[in-house]
Amino acid sequence: MIIVLRPEATEEQINHIVEKTAKLGLKANISRGTERTVIGVIGPEDVLRVTPLEVFPGVEQVIPVLAPYRLVSREFKKEDSIVKINPKILIGGKRIHVMAGPCSIESEESMMRLAGIVKKAGATILRGGAFKPRTSPYDFQGLGEEGLKFLAVAGKEHDMATVTEVMDSRDLDLICRYTDILQIGARNMQNFTLLKEVGKLKKPVLLKRGISATIKEWLMSAEYILSQGNYDVIFCERGIRTFETATRNTLDINAIAVVKQKSHLPILVDPSHGTGRWGLVASAAKAAVAAGCDALMIEVHDNPEEALSDGPQSLLPRNFEALMKDLKKVAAAVDRQI
């Protein structure tokens, strides 16, 4: 941690800071420049983060040097982590897995039909929402447990793993009974009580990036889960909020390489939310694979005119099939496979 002092900082103020850091068991290293004195504090920054050094007299700014996350960092673990969903599905290896299905689970028949469609095209994991976070209280809120059953049955029938969103700690037991992967939605990325709860489980977690979360905050949210003992976390980049309104979100393609540099955990990309319009999904999905993502999640619906949510960003089966063929080629070009 670097403490930059004001030009007018006194010796007394400098000593006050040095004493404080000494009390915390840290060593302070003073550099006196012509314009500023700077104090470098050596040792574990965690101890210091709790101490608001910015308010100490004479201090102009405090600059942290170490990343605030530990367990999720590349320094903690050099090799790529592989999250095992089941013996056949490993996320983070050479194979790029595709999760696909409707935004909301709507009925048993549609779930079963869509599972067949996406499985045939090459998806290995079935998605579908039973508890839906909706901006409006008057919109469809999901089928709840009934929906979970439809998802589980369709997944079993087509030999696919399943993923669904969990919105409330109280639903965790229920959801764990039916699905293989727990999705934490963008709006809950900093629902810290929920993060702690899924951290205590033995289920893989798909952690969506908050709509305006920095990569650092996202890694910190994963740290919440790992710090409770659950290391099976997959990041999900799904677009961030910017000033641009031509798309629903701005897919942060840079985030893939940044996360890969900073963390050992795998990263998935959701081009459906990342663009918000089906006509842009193929371009974004191919870009994500070329950029180095480990998995994809794509919304597919065979009758978007009747979809209960996210119709505008869902691919028709025929478009999904065509995309999967293209993705196989792009994956091969970057030495991966789908």
Place this chain on the structure above:
Amino acid sequence: MIIVLRPEATEEQINHIVEKTAKLGLKANISRGTERTVIGVIGPEDVLRVTPLEVFPGVEQVIPVLAPYRLVSREFKKEDSIVKINPKILIGGKRIHVMAGPCSIESEESMMRLAGIVKKAGATILRGGAFKPRTSPYDFQGLGEEGLKFLAVAGKEHDMATVTEVMDSRDLDLICRYTDILQIGARNMQNFTLLKEVGKLKKPVLLKRGISATIKEWLMSAEYILSQGNYDVIFCERGIRTFETATRNTLDINAIAVVKQKSHLPILVDPSHGTGRWGLVASAAKAAVAAGCDALMIEVHDNPEEALSDGPQSLLPRNFEALMKDLKKVAAAVDRQI
């Protein structure tokens, strides 16, 4: 709702849309221009919102005309709403109430001492966090129930109402026993299950704006609460996330007038989070009062060097006292009082 068609839209496609809206009980009004045909759909938009018209063949874009919120809107209720905290504290009237106190509740003595300080300076509501949302799992997470007790005792002793943040539905019973106002934090503004739960209670709710929530989304979150029967909602503008890094957040001063135009509910401003640095709080607080806010929430700490959270943005007692004197003058200039 306005449906703009593509230049190449066919008669068949137009008929398909008109039939669909007719089935929903709505009337379609077709305008044929030289470059585009436009269909205006007349009637309650709620019915249409569920139908993803964007995916209908021939449709270029769908433009909603009506606001998606009802109960929170000025059209639903023309006069300003006043939220009654207790017989002496009404939020939304001529009197601007100030909530003040430490970020986190740290001990019984400090809570009691700070309550005395802020009460004497003119604050009427005591704030303090017992459950703290922290970016890092390694940071102080709050005293929990013990903290709530300290808050309640200090509030009672100094005849102040109390406000504290609720992070989890499961803590609601507990928190309701100790405090007068339930604060929904920025990170939970779209925690819809929590919103529904507080909507069922008879407690005033302080609804903080999400760090990247549009004003429209913020009003929709309030709609969740009102739609469950609880009309005592106070908005809290606390700064939004932008590209600017000189401040922790960018206080959206425009939001005050916008909310006043669109909604009948009162609005409070939090200049502590809105700036993130104590040296900027006074300027922002005076601006908020001049702009027309109904209440303020300000973090105060008498020993920020030892504060367990948000030290850098907390005012010292002497600065808070000076600010309260200044605020009284600004309030008088805009025909309000503090």
Place this chain on the structure above:
Amino acid sequence: MIIVLRPEATEEQINHIVEKTAKLGLKANISRGTERTVIGVIGPEDVLRVTPLEVFPGVEQVIPVLAPYRLVSREFKKEDSIVKINPKILIGGKRIHVMAGPCSIESEESMMRLAGIVKKAGATILRGGAFKPRTSPYDFQGLGEEGLKFLAVAGKEHDMATVTEVMDSRDLDLICRYTDILQIGARNMQNFTLLKEVGKLKKPVLLKRGISATIKEWLMSAEYILSQGNYDVIFCERGIRTFETATRNTLDINAIAVVKQKSHLPILVDPSHGTGRWGLVASAAKAAVAAGCDALMIEVHDNPEEALSDGPQSLLPRNFEALMKDLKKVAAAVDRQI
């Protein structure tokens, strides 16, 4: 154009609007709903854009229906435009051209050496800045005409076309004498006098997106150039400013497909500025090709420790060569070639 009226709008106000539009030669179509009356105005919106209908009494909001650009739009020209730099270099066809070179032109020898390096690796267009827009007045501002000479000589020697940035209308004559493509930098995307000037020339223009320009504004800036008669415009996506600080900019990968839908003009991606860090350039460049870009611009320097600008985002020759090999594979996977 759709004019949404306030609930309390009077017949007199409605008539006032209808009369105004009639005077402008347009036809108004009135739809009376239960909650709002809506007026659709049919005819060329250009006439109306100049008239601030928002301020007419009774008006709540005005929603434009047509895009404000004409000549750059897909509706104006259905097929992809190809910008011819010289008989061998066509931008917008099957071949993806790569522009490469140093950020600033630093000396004749370095320019010549780097030209040889990037040409050998497969680049066909040589880049280098002679007039540099620098945030600080104390930073290196470019070699000016001398630099242009070095660029021209190196381009000629290695049979490459050349591109350089123009910052001031007064330099246009000079720059045109030495280079093949005129680059308008991000900071000048809305320097409308400069846009008009390059619009009068017969040189291809590379139009960088402003750091916070919407895609619509970017297309409008191109419209300035085309409206003066110069149709040889290439868009350049180079990252936008968002809240994320882990990268210098956020590369808007979605913009490629959006621009392709809305315009017939080709689009180039600059992954060097789009990421700001050399370790992220390869991932972003591959993503751009997979997403469908028509060209790339990449900064290369053989001694970044001594680079006079943008060292941190420049690739070393060996990394550039490796990247070019990878890009050829990705291009082939999406049926293009490099």
Place this chain on the structure above:
Amino acid sequence: MIIVLRPEATEEQINHIVEKTAKLGLKANISRGTERTVIGVIGPEDVLRVTPLEVFPGVEQVIPVLAPYRLVSREFKKEDSIVKINPKILIGGKRIHVMAGPCSIESEESMMRLAGIVKKAGATILRGGAFKPRTSPYDFQGLGEEGLKFLAVAGKEHDMATVTEVMDSRDLDLICRYTDILQIGARNMQNFTLLKEVGKLKKPVLLKRGISATIKEWLMSAEYILSQGNYDVIFCERGIRTFETATRNTLDINAIAVVKQKSHLPILVDPSHGTGRWGLVASAAKAAVAAGCDALMIEVHDNPEEALSDGPQSLLPRNFEALMKDLKKVAAAVDRQI
């Protein structure tokens, strides 16, 4: 400047950096922590800024300690600067001056009439645009020199100083002949050639903040002007671009106090562009005065239905008069006068 090394940095790499800094005449101070080695470089950072230390082997990140601006900083000059427009108009003192007038200069009569209106209400400086930066090439581009004459005549007649925007260096001579203050628009905040040109003049400059410029970049643009010898710069906060679409821009009210802390130069606020809607201007203007601004710029039009630009954000004369009365009261409350 602080150089943070990678965990695996070697002694050789450390020596390489120390030698490089020594060559530049600077002293390096090495702190070896348990997790990272950090090098503090003492001396003028300007020398180092040109050297891309980020690319040196073993370097993880480089953190500047000193602000990159000099002449505009509070450290360079402790007392507030006062910009003298004429003997009666000083910007930066106790008196808050108001600039008012139409967005565009439209005719001699309207300019004269509006000058009389705003003068009577208390404005001392007359504004009006003769060269208009317009997003669309098809929109009204301003009256040019004719407009400047109307502005000058109206200003003289009503004993007001005048301000107008300069878009191109080539127009400077012309504009200087007619007006007292040169406005650099938001789109030209980083038009560095223009900044240098106005820096060589002896005219006060009103420097608008770019729509997505950080406060630091804004100060750097002022540094361009001061570095050429012109110290009469007034900052103009006019709203920034954020994700919020309910307003045209987000007025960054925090910027007032931040600029006051960092710089000695005065700051003006433009609530017309800062909100984009006339119904929000009064709230924002009062907030700006309470927050501590030194001047205001407000668009006024007596027939917004016919305004050639920015009608929706212009105040009617009666609203402007009422606002001026309110502003006097708010100014008095913060010990200023209007």
